[in-house]
Ligand SMILES: Nc1ncnc2c1ncn2[C@@H]1O[C@H](COP(=O)(O)OP(=O)(O)OP(=O)(O)O)[C@@H](O)[C@H]1O
């Protein structure tokens with residue numbers, strides 16, 4: 001098997017390309033990281049400190065932004081008076097719950113669609129993805145009516161179900177592509193070894209791990225970032241972080257410190273998720289199994 | 293260990309006919325080889341035995357059990373795939389252990405069996421590697437290992453050693469044959485390499501374009517090919533074919549070719565007469581059964597000239613022209629044959645001659 005190392009040759013163009021790449025990365029880093037940094041720093045500031053800004057163009061005075069006495073007051077407040085622990089828990093349950101349901105149902109459906117040949121397969125696939133094409137607001141009202149008459153409004157199962165309706169078609173499509181890339185011969189070998197269909201499916205599941213990993217991230221992010229469903233269907237009993245954060249914006253006294261802290265609380269878990277899942281996203285696991 | 297019966301089996305892929313009216317009885321503990329060129333339906337037949345392919349019509353029995361509708365795992369077969377089909381995310385050890393684990397064997401038994409199989413296949417050092425880190429030959433041996441760690445009713449091998457180097461291949465031929473004799477497991481072995489078939493099988497089924505051409509022991513297939521296809525496919529270098537006319541003469545029945553004339557034996561004459569042979573026929577003779585002498589002073593009948601010589605180590609392969617249109621391949625032990633254009637004399641071992649119907653290809657003898 002060919003090694004997967006990338007062969008590099010030195011040339012003047014390469015050097016130039018490298019320089020441009022570095023410059024681009026620096027700009028990109030500032031663009032993405034700076035707002036997060038300001039959010040993080042501000043969340044530890046008292047309200048007055050937060051508005052200590054240097055005059056425009058006065059680069060020498062940037063130091064005032066970092067000249068403050070850090071306080072954890074906002075975080076304590078969030079988790080005591082403002083019940084953010086509950087909202088954090090709701091967010092986690094809703095997004096991961098929906099990811100789990102979508103991934104298990106989606107993997108099975110995708111496997112079946114990938115392996116079976118039947119009439120109307122293309123139509124079925126199109127129908128599945130077409131459910132994702134309608135904008136969320138378009139289905140919001142009917143969905144709300146259905147959910148209310150089923151007693152699902154304001155509950156976590158309701159929210160999970162709502163996210164799943166949107167995640168599942170997506171899961172089927174992504175995972176079908178990954179299953180298509182697993183040679184059928186591997187399953188045939190498994191069957192000859194003595195596996196039944198279900199065992200064979202489980203055996204090849206690790207081969208689609210990159211797909212599952214990628215999908216879990218997308219699925220969790222969808223639920224985590226969602227505002228519309230959470231505010232309408234989850235309202236009351238199943239309030240999630242974005243909704244709770246939005247409620248901090250009050251007409252008279254905007255609580256900047258708490259909002260910044262809430263922003264940090266919302267961002268950090270997703271960063272860890274990204275780090276955690278990264279190693280599953282390495283493709284190319286199937287290489288070398290079957291002679292092409 | 294089961295006898296396998298294939299009865300009137302047809303296989304269509306959509307409209308493509310892959311196997312046509314196949315009838316084959318494989319005896320208990322027999323080593324049966326399916327031999328034929330690429331695309332002749334060997335793999336298809338094997339996959340129908342494994343249960344990986346639906347049978348369009350006909351029946352397959354293992355002993356007395358009709359297996360048409362049984363999935364692979366209920367047929368108790370072990371198969372080696374043409375393209376390895378290893379589990380890429382599992383190590384060689386886990387690949388070999390998988391069928392044993394599914395049978396709920398104890399850990400120590402699994403380790404022991406895998407160790408034995410790995411030793412035989414010379415992959416003991418590779419047990420902790422994944423398939424992606426193996427060479428083609430190592431993968432193939434791993435695939436064989438996965439089949440032989442257990443004792444199934446039937447072994448199904450689909451060109452299991454086609455991608456090994458020559459030395460390892462001949463080693464594995466011996467090992468597989470020995471293993472089959474020791475385990476006494478009914479084996480169906482698919483190959484396009486006639487040497488593998490000849491050297492390993494108890495019986496060979498030669499297939500061509502989905503049709504069984506001949507079923508017989510290696511020596512029957514080699515010495516009494518049923519038709520021109522089998523005669524040409526089996527044997528290396530391949531048989532020489534020449535178009536001739538049959539003519540009666542005082543001495544009996546003769547084969548007449550522009551470059552030579554041969555008188556057939558009485559037995560051969562009877563066979564041709566009984567077969568109502570047309571006068572336009574085709575003869576076949578193996579390179580081993582042609583005699584050759586260098587120079588033009590020898591005692592053999594036919595004068596020819598050397599086209600090219602190919603030394604093969606022990607033997608020598610010579611292509612010789614009998615006349616402007618006719619060239620034959622001769623195998624000989626003689627070392628000094630001269631070069632292209634040099635004269636030589638050639639003779640037929642008449643007992644080893646084959647005669648075929650020119651239209652149908654069917655052999656008279
Ligand atoms: N899945 C399939 N769909 C359609 N046609 C097929 C399929 N598999 C095989 N065939 C056709 O059936 C015929 C027999 O194929 P098969 O694979 O049995 O050949 P083979 O004897 O094993 O050849 P090889 O030595 O190249 O492996 C071929 O003409 C092939 O094109």
Ligand SMILES: [Mg+2]
Nearest residue numbers: 334335336374
């Ligand atoms: Mg084949």
